[in-house]
Amino acid sequence: MTLLVIGGSGFLGREVARQAGRSVTTHFRAGGPGRRLDVRDRAAVLRLVEELRPDVVVNTAYVQADWVTTAEGAMHVAAAAAATGARLVHVSTDLVFSGRDVTYDETSVPDPVTPYGAAKAAAETAIKGLVADAVVARTSLILGDGDSGHEKFVHALAAGTASGGLYTDTVRCPVHVTDLAAALLELAGSTYAGIAHVAGADALSRHELGMLIARRDGLDEAALPTARQGSGPLDVRLDGTRTQARLRTRLRGAREFLAR
Numbered sequence: 001m002t003l004l005v006i007g008g009s010g011f012l013g014r015e016v017a018r019q020a021g022r023s024v025t026t027h028f029r030a031g032g033p034g035r036r037l038d039v040r041d042r043a044a045v046l047r048l049v050e051e052l053r054p055d056v057v058v059n060t061a062y063v064q065a066d067w068v069t070t071a072e073g074a075m076h077v078a079a080a081a082a083a084t085g086a087r088l089v090h091v092s093t094d095l096v097f098s099g100r101d102v103t104y105d106e107t108s109v110p111d112p113v114t115p116y117g118a119a120k121a122a123a124e125t126a127i128k129g130l131v132a133d134a135v136v137a138r139t140s141l142i143l144g145d146g147d148s149g150h151e152k153f154v155h156a157l158a159a160g161t162a163s164g165g166l167y168t169d170t171v172r173c174p175v176h177v178t179d180l181a182a183a184l185l186e187l188a189g190s191t192y193a194g195i196a197h198v199a200g201a202d203a204l205s206r207h208e209l210g211m212l213i214a215r216r217d218g219l220d221e222a223a224l225p226t227a228r229q230g231s232g233p234l235d236v237r238l239d240g241t242r243t244q245a246r247l248r249t250r251l252r253g254a255r256e257f258l259a260r
């Protein structure tokens with residue numbers, strides 16, 4: 001299987017490429033590994049995919065604050081996959097939801113309330129129209145073994161180098177990057193088409209999550225400030241039961257993978 005990981009220099013893309021063993025990866029900023037690609041450039045995306053003719057494209061590329069990269073870039077990748085007949089696995093987010101419902105499964109209708117959520121939801125809609133058998137994998141906070149942005153934020157709070165606090169009113173289903181990458185590769189190798197909720201088994205507030213990270217890393221839990229997000233998507237827990245039932249990969253909950 002020839003695999004192309006778009007966003008292969010990123011936190012998730014790197015792990016997908018590592019587990020796949022053999023793949024072509026892309027980066028955007030100078031000095032990254034693999035081929036350079038700007039997904040905002042429709043012609044460049046098509047040129048690369050036509051040149052490589054991958055069996056599978058996994059797309060993790062995004063910039064949270066940039067609609068063009070996140071929405072239009074994803075459409076360019078989907079169009080290239082459609083033009084070459086490549087299987088597409090696209091990574092999306094829990095933030096396509098508002099948090100007004102109690103829980104979200106694969107049949108829930110996106111109702112984004114942030115520009116980022118709207119960009120990811122627009123990408124999902126376009127992909128569905130362009131690649132009938134694409135997999136859109138919605139995930140939640142991606143953690144690692146200290147190397148994710150979320151873990152670094154907890155350390156920065158503990159060190160007093162970040163302002164703010166751990167939100168007590170936002171709930172997510174954090175997933176370990178190794179579980180998520182394995183699940184994406186499993187979905188890539190399957191015939192599944194449609195939305196898949198690939199999230200960890202535990203729903204936790206950002207504060208509860210921060211406490212678990214602090215405990216694992218020996219930080220002073222009591223010294224970590226708390227805060228309230230107050231508005232925007234608060235509790236966007238994903239129900240991943242259906243997807244988990246389809247997978248050999250077990251999507252551990254944060255209580256398990258953060259246990260010391």
Ligand SMILES: NC(=O)C1=CN([C@@H]2O[C@H](COP(=O)(O)OP(=O)(O)OC[C@H]3O[C@@H](n4cnc5c(N)ncnc54)[C@H](OP(=O)(O)O)[C@@H]3O)[C@@H](O)[C@H]2O)C=CC1
Nearest residue numbers: 007009010011012027028029038039061062093140141142
């Ligand atoms: N991180 C999280 O907790 C969550 C992430 N997600 C989703 O997971 C995916 C991956 O996230 P993560 O790995 O953390 O993100 P990273 O920020 O670590 O990686 C983003 C990737 O996108 C690439 N990129 C940025 N701009 C462009 C561009 N114009 N053209 C091509 N590539 C570009 C970056 O390249 P370079 O490094 O060279 O700039 C990098 O490889 C995203 O789709 C995101 O929406 C969903 C839920 C939670």
Ligand SMILES: Cc1cn([C@H]2C[C@H](O)[C@@H](COP(=O)(O)OP(=O)(O)O[C@H]3O[C@@H](C)C(=O)[C@@H](O)[C@H]3O)O2)c(=O)[nH]c1=O
Nearest residue numbers: 064093094095139140141163164165166167172206227
């Ligand atoms: C979580 C958190 C963030 N912050 C601050 C720090 C940070 O710069 C800013 C926004 O945090 P985040 O972007 O991590 O918050 P958030 O928007 O939750 O992160 C998102 O990541 C993306 C990529 C996704 O797709 C989502 O699933 C989502 O988890 O708010 C706090 O002050 N306290 C907190 O408890």
